[in-house]
Amino acid sequence: MSTIQLVAGENEPHPDVALVERVRGGDVLAYDELVRKYDRQIFRIAQHITQNREDAEDVMQDAFLKAYEKIDQFQGNSKFYTWLVRIAVNESLMRLRKRRTGRMVSIDEDIETDEGSVPRDLADWAPDPEQNYSQTELAEILRKTIQGLPQGFRIVFVLRDVEGLSTEETAETLGLSIPAVKSRLLRARLQLRERLSRYFRRKRGVEK
Amino acid sequence: MTCTEFLALLDDLIDDSVTPETRAQLQAHLRGCDHCKVTLDTTRKTIEIYRSHEIYDLPAGLRERLHSAIMARCKKGC
Numbered sequence: 001m002s003t004i005q006l007v008a009g010e011n012e013p014h015p016d017v018a019l020v021e022r023v024r025g026g027d028v029l030a031y032d033e034l035v036r037k038y039d040r041q042i043f044r045i046a047q048h049i050t051q052n053r054e055d056a057e058d059v060m061q062d063a064f065l066k067a068y069e070k071i072d073q074f075q076g077n078s079k080f081y082t083w084l085v086r087i088a089v090n091e092s093l094m095r096l097r098k099r100r101t102g103r104m105v106s107i108d109e110d111i112e113t114d115e116g117s118v119p120r121d122l123a124d125w126a127p128d129p130e131q132n133y134s135q136t137e138l139a140e141i142l143r144k145t146i147q148g149l150p151q152g153f154r155i156v157f158v159l160r161d162v163e164g165l166s167t168e169e170t171a172e173t174l175g176l177s178i179p180a181v182k183s184r185l186l187r188a189r190l191q192l193r194e195r196l197s198r199y200f201r202r203k204r205g206v207e208k
Numbered sequence: 209m210t211c212t213e214f215l216a217l218l219d220d221l222i223d224d225s226v227t228p229e230t231r232a233q234l235q236a237h238l239r240g241c242d243h244c245k246v247t248l249d250t251t252r253k254t255i256e257i258y259r260s261h262e263i264y265d266l267p268a269g270l271r272e273r274l275h276s277a278i279m280a281r282c283k284k285g286c
């Protein structure tokens with residue numbers, strides 16, 4: 001991996017590099033810029049892992065404070081965002097462990113399932129199926145559906161497909177092998193697809 | 209190509225990381241298999257729908273609280 005962050009396809013450093021340098025130089029406003037750029041993503045990730053709003057708020061705050069305190073340890077051989085996500089994932093898992101005292105929590109748990117390996121519900125979906133629901137209803141369906149995924153699948157799907165990390169970055173962040181990330185991603189995608197089919201399938205006799 | 213073989217390459221197809229030869233084989237399979245076509249289309253839609261809808265909004269005031277916490281930390285030395 002390159003030790004200098006480059007914008008994909010361009011020979012220019014990632015804009016975060018300059019912001020991080022300013023933070024290292026004592027410019028706290030530069031850190032504010034980084035926070036505003038990534039706070040939504042970090043909150044979403046924390047909420048997806050902890051599945052609890054208060055915990056997610058605490059995790060977001062702790063993750064940004066920790067990243068600020070440790071910014072000198074940021075090596076620059078990964079993107080600042082990926083480094084931040086790693087901190088947020090660890091903080092989220094720690095928060096879960098605290099909540100479930102006496103019970104180990106890891107991203108390996110609850111993944112022994114065959115669901116998702118072979119698609120069962122092969123009904124096609126209505127065109128633009130989300131149009132059949134209000135924004136509030138749709139958000140509730142999407143929340144309920146993803147919350148039902150085993151945690152180890154859910155985190156991989158969120159990092160890879162929602163937050164846009166690469167397979168390699170996801171593997172590094174979660175301490176998983178690349179084949180493990182790929183296998184979980186496929187099963188997560190298929191399970192979500194199958195679960196969403198209950199809501200989005202084409203209604204017989206209603207549409208062609 | 210069987211449906212199982214297609215499914216094993218589904219993610220690579222969705223993520224556009226297949227060789228032109230493999231893509232041609234996958235597309236040939238799709239032309240004769242409605243089940244795999246539905247699986248591909250609805251899996252793509254699943255990803256798109258999660259990408260494009262904000263299901264956890266940033267709580268009101270959280271950004272400001274974080275800003276204050278960082279400023280307070282900074283006063284201790286930044």
